Amino acid sequence: MAKFITIGERISVTAPAIRRAFEERDPEPILTRCEQQLKAGANYIDVNIGPAESDGEERMQWAVKLLQERFDNVPLALDTSNMKAIEAGIQVYNREKGKPIVNSADAGDRFNRIELAANNDAIVIALCSANGIASDNDERMAHCQRMLEEGLMHGMEAEDLWFDPLFLVVKGMQDKQMEVLEAIKMFTDMGLNSTGGLSNNSNGMPKHIRPIFDSCMLAMAMMQGLTSAIVNPNDQRLMETIKTCDIIKNNNLYADSYLEI
Amino acid sequence: MAFTPKxxxxxxxxxxxxxxxxxxxxVIGGENVLPFYTFDAPIANKPRIAVEISDKGLEGCVSDGIKAFYAGCDSVVDMAVKAQSMEGASAICLHFESADPNGENKSVxxxxxxAKAVADAVEMPILVMGCKNIEKDAQIFNAVSDALQGKNILVLSAREExxxxxxxxxxLAYNQKVGAESAVDINLAKQLNVLLSQLGVPDASVxxxxGSSAAGYGFEYLSSTLDRVKxxxxxxxDKQLQMPIVTPVSPETWGVKESMSPEEESPEWGPLDERGIEMEVCTASACLVGGSNLVIMRHPAAVATISKFIDSLM
Structure with missing residues (x-):
């Protein structure tokens, strides 16, 4: 099996400093966060530019070129609800280090992102919900099936659809956690790739608790076969957990210095 | 429907x-397919053979074929020059057997x-093999690497110690190539490469x-190690395991009883020289199909056979 893939989440307009940097086209805060994440071992970098309705296309192209030129064509996840911005980003994207990821499609209003990914030979994150959280795994898997068929119909390889069960917040939805993990196992049994915004689970928890929850949830999810996640790669406990799980799963050969590489 | 191989x-x-x-x-390595899988993608650099020359010359050599090949050679340097003419040879491996402090303890x-005399006399790449004494080997490798600067030699080997x-x-200091040696331990093989890389030795210098062993002497451990590494x-x-593999075959195969036992003691085994050749050929071919990018051998007939084997599979 291939090693677990981490998608670094820290370039996002939800952070005020990054929001400002996108608005003012100030490269430094964005480059700094990208470098920090790559140094910590992130494989992909998520670029969340927000909806950016007025200047999305230009903004995404600016970000893609900025990051890929500085960091040896680092592979990126293009994260916005603005379809035109994603397409514009892909136009200037260099695939040398990996296909672009469209973040994201779902089985509701964003269903057409699958076709967009197919038309642009991209990977797509396929969120298994429509308009609202799936009520159970029957519904989740129905969404999964529908999106898989849509992708295949448009000529995609199944491996380029990364299914997201939607990690749910423990504080409030504690009774749903095992269900999410079971959905991951169902993706795995179908031979599908999977991903998700891991830190949803620890939302609202004290800062010192979150790495513990994120790490445990990740280890349990990897046991179920999760193949990637959108994470904070600068969370050392989490990255150590991922590296260790990759060893236990025989995705990577053990060496005493495995945490340093 | 036509079958299309993937x-x-x-x-x-x-x-x-x-x-x-x-x-x-x-150049050794560079391939992106399993050993000899040229039907999946071309392999630019075929596996190579280095000819092992002991610093003891022919002392202790039991093979008539090897002795005949080097007939007329007055020195180790002569032998090294002659070895270049061996069919299938691409490099010379100078083996400092007599440096062992528990043996002749030849000085650094x-x-x-x-090493300098050999390097001055031959044009082929030079590999330097130590005497298996950790401290003495380090001294020899330091001094020889210094003396042969610019020759781009490979020293065998750096070990955990x-x-x-x-x-x-x-x-680092002398810009030579370093062999990282582990003994059928995939985790240590990786760890040594990590440590060398952390030391600053470029990946392309490693x-x-x-591990090495003669066929029939725990070779299955080596075989599974080669498979797992590739x-x-x-x-x-795994970037830490993408270094080409160099396998000393002859130091193993010429030390086992099949290659050494005199004909009068083991008449049922047939001619001594043939047995030694067969041990080398069996072992080297198995190493190569397992993924060795270079094998170290002695007997001219075995070298020629393995060379043909490589060429016919490429």
């Missing part, structure tokens, strides 16, 4: 490492003098000796 070329590839300089320099200065010393001198390097894109 090509299994990997996105990862083995590092290409250059040994020697000038027209006779060779004498080793350096011999002396990698810092050998890596810093041969790999080869691996992941699988990690290619299928799992």
């Amino acid at each position: 090509k299994q070329a990997f996105s990862a590839k083995i590092n290409a490492v250059t040994l020697g300089t000038g027209d006779k320099s060779i 200065e004498d080793c350096v003098a011999l 002396n990698y810092k010393n050998v890596g810093a001198s041969a790999g 080869c691996m000796n992941v 699988a990690a390097a290619l299928a799992q894109s």
Whole structure:
């Protein structure tokens, strides 16, 4: 099996400093966060530019070129609800280090992102919900099936659809956690790739608790076969957990210095 | 419906490492497919054979074929020059057997003098093999790497106990190539490469000796080690295992009873020389199909056979 893939989440307009940097086209805060994440071992970098309705296309192209030129064509996840911005980003994207990821499609209003990914030979994150959280795994898997068929119909390889069960917040939805993990196992049994915004689970928890929850949830999810996640790669406990799980799963050969590489 | 074979070329590839300089320099590694899987993708650099020459010359040699080949040679330097004419030979491996402190304890200065004389006389790339004494080997590798600067030699080998010393001198200070040696231990094989890389030795300056044994003497451990290393390097894109593999075959095969027992003692085994050749051929061919990028051998008939074997599979 291939090693677990981490998608670094820290370039996002939800952070005020990054929001400002996108608005003012100030490269430094964005480059700094990208470098920090790559140094910590992130494989992909998520670029969340927000909806950016007025200047999305230009903004995404600016970000893609900025990051890929500085960091040896680092592979990126293009994260916005603005379809035109994603397409514009892909136009200037260099695939040398990996296909672009469209973040994201779902089985509701964003269903057409699958076709967009197919038309642009991209990977797509396929969120298994429509308009609202799936009520159970029957519904989740129905969404999964529908999106898989849509992708295949448009000529995609199944491996380029990364299914997201939607990690749910423990504080409030504690009774749903095992269900999410079971959905991951169902993706795995179908031979599908999977991903998700891991830190949803620890939302609202004290800062010192979150790495513990994120790490445990990740280890349990990897046991179920999760193949990637959108994470904070600068969370050392989490990255150590991922590296260790990759060893236990025989995705990577053990060496005493495995945490340093 | 026509059968279309699925090509299994990997996105990862083995590092290409250059040994020697000038027209006779060779490149080992560089492939992105399993050993000899040329039907999946072309293999630019075929596996190579280095001819082992002992610093003891022919002393202790039991093979008439080897003795005949070097007939007329008055010195180790003569032998090294002659070895270049062996069909299938691409490099010379100088083996400092007599440096062992528990044996003849040849001095580091004498080793350096011999290495220089050989390097002045041959054009093929030079590999330097130690005496298996950790401390003495480190001293020899340091001194020989210094004396042969610019020759782009490969020292065999840096081990867990002396990698810092050998890596810093041969790999960093004198810009030679370093062999990282482990004994059928895939985790240590990887760890040594990590340590050398953390020391600053460039990946393209490192080869691996992941273990050696004669066929029939625990060879299955070596075989599974080779398989696992290549699988990690290619299928799992493990950068710490993408170094080309160098396997000393002859020091193992010429030390087992099949190659040494005199005909009067083992008449049922047939002619002594043939047995030695067969042990070398069996072992080397098995190493090569397991993924060795270079094998070290002695007997001219065995070298010629393995050379044909390589060429016919490429």
